[in-house]
Amino acid sequence: MSCKDKKILVxxxxxxxxxxxxxxxxGDVQWVGLGEFKDIGEIEEDGATFAENARxxxxxxxxxxxxxxxxxxSGLVVGALGGAPGVKSAxxxxxxxxxxxxxxxxxxxxxxxxxxxxxxEKRTARFVCCLCLASPDKVLIETQxxxxxxxxxREVGENGFxxxxxxxxSHLNKTxxxxxxxxxxxxxxxxxxxxxxxxxxxKFLQKTCG
Numbered sequence: 001m002s003c004k005d006k007k008i009l010v011x012x013x014x015x016x017x018x019x020x021x022x023x024x025x026x027g028d029v030q031w032v033g034l035g036e037f038k039d040i041g042e043i044e045e046d047g048a049t050f051a052e053n054a055r056x057x058x059x060x061x062x063x064x065x066x067x068x069x070x071x072x073x074s075g076l077v078v079g080a081l082g083g084a085p086g087v088k089s090a091x092x093x094x095x096x097x098x099x100x101x102x103x104x105x106x107x108x109x110x111x112x113x114x115x116x117x118x119x120x121e122k123r124t125a126r127f128v129c130c131l132c133l134a135s136p137d138k139v140l141i142e143t144q145x146x147x148x149x150x151x152x153x154r155e156v157g158e159n160g161f162x163x164x165x166x167x168x169x170s171h172l173n174k175t176x177x178x179x180x181x182x183x184x185x186x187x188x189x190x191x192x193x194x195x196x197x198x199x200x201x202x203k204f205l206q207k208t209c210g
Contacts, residue, residue: 006209007032011043011061011071014100016161017190021070024185024194025201032067040064050074050087050130051142058134066136070197074129074190076163078111078151080118085111089163100161108155108166115151123151125167127176127189131197133204141200145192149176160184 006029010018013034022031034040043060047053050073057071075089085092085107093106115123126146133141147169155165157177164176169187176184185191 006030006205007067009034009037009061009065009067009069011057011069014161017072020181020185020188020190021194023181024191025198029205034061037065045073045087047073047087050128051132051144053087054130054132055134055139055142058132059136059139062134062136068133068135068140070131070133072129072131072190072193074127076111076167077126077128078115079124080122081111081114084114104162105155108163111151111163112154112166120150125149125151127163127167129189129193131190131193133197133201140204141197143193143196143200145189145194145196147176147187147189147192 008029008031010021010031010033012018018031018033040061043057045053045057047056053073054071057073058069061071062069073087075087076085077083078085089107090103093103093110126148129145131141131143131145132139150168150170152166152168152175155177156175157165157179159179159181160177167176168174169176172179172187176188
């Protein structure tokens with residue numbers, strides 16, 4: 001049964017995240033981003049965990065728009081930094097700029113500075129992504145995905161966004177920013193969370209559209 005008239009909001013203005021979700025979840029639905037809702041205020045991400053922030057955004061934007069909403073919170077967890085940047089990954093350097101890549105570079109620069117002199121074997125890190133799908137009145141699905149790696153000593157690669165240029169994946173001998181979109185989706189924390197979400201979403205859509 002077709003769900004082509006069903007709209008699902010992806011609670012981000014980040015085109016990279018929207019593209020990843022659309023490409024991997026597919027489905028005969030209409031995917032829309034927050035850019036189509038100019039008058040909605042931003043939901044504050046003040047949770048203590050990635051899961052709390054994803055849940056808060058999904059429910060909040062679903063209530064504001066009346067649409068099923070998928071929200072994620074994701075970030076970098078570095079062992080040698082006591083788990084930082086963690087939930088503050090997007091604003092770790094405190095930088096504010098409309099050009100996202102400038103903020104990304106400042107965030108990465110702070111991580112690299114804090115890890116100066118730390119040997120490779122102690123530069124372990126994890127990307128974490130928590131996804132939440134909510135209707136205006138309740139949470140429908142929650143999933144989580146991770147990717148293990150090391151923090152490189154410098155930025156390498158031009159693809160991706162966020163901390164991708166300094167996140168080194170040992171078994172590929174590349175940073176995430178050196179991967180194609182397809183290669184990244186196959187291993188990424190967000191990709192893993194989406195793969196767990198997809199069969200559950202498909203079941204919800206079958207019930208809704210049936």
